[in-house]
Amino acid sequence: MKLMRFFLITLTVLSINSYANQAATDQVKFANAWVKKPMPGMQMTAGFVEIENVTDSSLRLVAVRTSFSAHSELHSMIMVDNVMQMRQVADGWLIAPGSILTLSPGGKHVMLMGLKQNMKNLSEVTLEFNIEGIGWVAVPADVRAPKI
Numbered sequence: 001m002k003l004m005r006f007f008l009i010t011l012t013v014l015s016i017n018s019y020a021n022q023a024a025t026d027q028v029k030f031a032n033a034w035v036k037k038p039m040p041g042m043q044m045t046a047g048f049v050e051i052e053n054v055t056d057s058s059l060r061l062v063a064v065r066t067s068f069s070a071h072s073e074l075h076s077m078i079m080v081d082n083v084m085q086m087r088q089v090a091d092g093w094l095i096a097p098g099s100i101l102t103l104s105p106g107g108k109h110v111m112l113m114g115l116k117q118n119m120k121n122l123s124e125v126t127l128e129f130n131i132e133g134i135g136w137v138a139v140p141a142d143v144r145a146p147k148i
């Protein structure tokens, strides 16, 4: 009984410190998470995901992080003098109630920089997303070559 209580307390602390608890992750649904297999010699790549807000209020994706990249940023694409450029977004992205935020090639994406050497050998990695008011949520993502 005492041991059980110890485990429960430990679990609670862990979920507050590192990941959102199950009740919190029930507020968002993640789908189609994947990371582009980096080009040979490249230290950066991009990640994509669909995040659905299944609550009645707005949510905001504010940050991303991984254990295999030194820096991770949220990027959007904008036109500058007829040239597409990517920019880090300052305040993340709002996800309206019931809507899906889509990160996909050519559009919004997760920029992963300073990749660890072994990353190109992995077929699955973990992306962590920070949703304001919920906290960090870990999402498994396939590593795959982009469709050409």
Ligand SMILES: [Cu+2]
Pocket: 046, 075, 086, 087, 109, 110, 111
């Ligand atoms: Cu980018």
